[in-house]
Amino acid sequence: MDVDTAQLMPATTDRKSLLAWFNLYMSVEVGEPESNTFKAKAGDLERFLNYFRLTMRSDDPDLWTVSTSKGFMTQLLRAKSERTGEKLAPSTVNRMLATLRNAARWIHRHRPFPAGFPLERVKDVQLSEPSWKGLSDTDITRLKAAADQLLVIQTRSMQQPVRDQAMLLVLLDTALRASELIGLDFSQYEGKHFRNVKRKGNNVTSLVFIPQDAREAVDRYIKEIRGSAPGPLFQSRTGRALAPQNLAEALQRVAAQANARLADGEQIHLHPHVLRHTALRKMAEKKGIRFAQQMAGHASTKYIWRYVRPSEDEMERAMEELF
Numbered sequence: 001m002d003v004d005t006a007q008l009m010p011a012t013t014d015r016k017s018l019l020a021w022f023n024l025y026m027s028v029e030v031g032e033p034e035s036n037t038f039k040a041k042a043g044d045l046e047r048f049l050n051y052f053r054l055t056m057r058s059d060d061p062d063l064w065t066v067s068t069s070k071g072f073m074t075q076l077l078r079a080k081s082e083r084t085g086e087k088l089a090p091s092t093v094n095r096m097l098a099t100l101r102n103a104a105r106w107i108h109r110h111r112p113f114p115a116g117f118p119l120e121r122v123k124d125v126q127l128s129e130p131s132w133k134g135l136s137d138t139d140i141t142r143l144k145a146a147a148d149q150l151l152v153i154q155t156r157s158m159q160q161p162v163r164d165q166a167m168l169l170v171l172l173d174t175a176l177r178a179s180e181l182i183g184l185d186f187s188q189y190e191g192k193h194f195r196n197v198k199r200k201g202n203n204v205t206s207l208v209f210i211p212q213d214a215r216e217a218v219d220r221y222i223k224e225i226r227g228s229a230p231g232p233l234f235q236s237r238t239g240r241a242l243a244p245q246n247l248a249e250a251l252q253r254v255a256a257q258a259n260a261r262l263a264d265g266e267q268i269h270l271h272p273h274v275l276r277h278t279a280l281r282k283m284a285e286k287k288g289i290r291f292a293q294q295m296a297g298h299a300s301t302k303y304i305w306r307y308v309r310p311s312e313d314e315m316e317r318a319m320e321e322l323f
Helices: 018-030 038-054 066-080 090-110 137-153 162-173 178-182 212-226 244-259 273-286 289-296 312-320
Strands: 194-199 203-210
Touching: 018 038, 018 090, 038 066, 038 090, 066 090, 137 162, 137 244, 162 178, 162 212, 162 244, 162 273, 178 244, 178 273, 244 273, 273 289
Parallel strands: none
Antiparallel strands: 194 203
């Protein structure tokens, strides 16, 4: 956004502080401090700043060069996730580099780095082709049937099979992300659509269409369980917003019911993102990449290909059947 930063610039004594410039960039360009986007970008910049200070023994932005950025990238490629103990995924490394690149570009515009833009020619990590992570038609049928069964089986007050079924069908039919689903407010539901859905980053989709099966499930949930009081659309028994873990557990209950009579090789591993993969792949196959792109809420086709690109096996079978 275009903001007059003349009066916001760090004080003269702080203009040699990379921390001061990062703080200014975050306050002017990134938005709400409580948002997940703000927190993620702040974490990325803090990680680089720690590396920079340790390596350069200074906080002086004049020392930030292409070599420093490449050194940081090398460290990221060797680092391990504190949560999983595994090496950072290439997509995570690229996200951190994107945060750093945007911040550096903004700073460079307001006080050019003496050695030039410090991420010049620093390229993203090449992402390997993703394997298909979606559900088969049989998997989908089994999950829907399991959700139907739980409506009869789960009768205790602490159980919410009506809500869980509605969330399953909405995710499958709309390709919303988990964060987008649990972020919905009751006021955003307008029968056939969710209105002004906050997407990843700062994007907003004005209308998200809800197919009939999902719509009927949401209507039933509102009529029988939730009521029409203001607040989160999908909520806990006490009316609070759901956490991502609550949504994951709801889907796992449905999967557990579906898996009860399945052999090990047929078990369904269900989480919110696999429903997104499935919906986008189905849309691309039936209507094409542009429809899938709009359904996903992406501004370009750059990222949608990661969901809908055919696997090697599918490509080989298609080539065998070509003529």
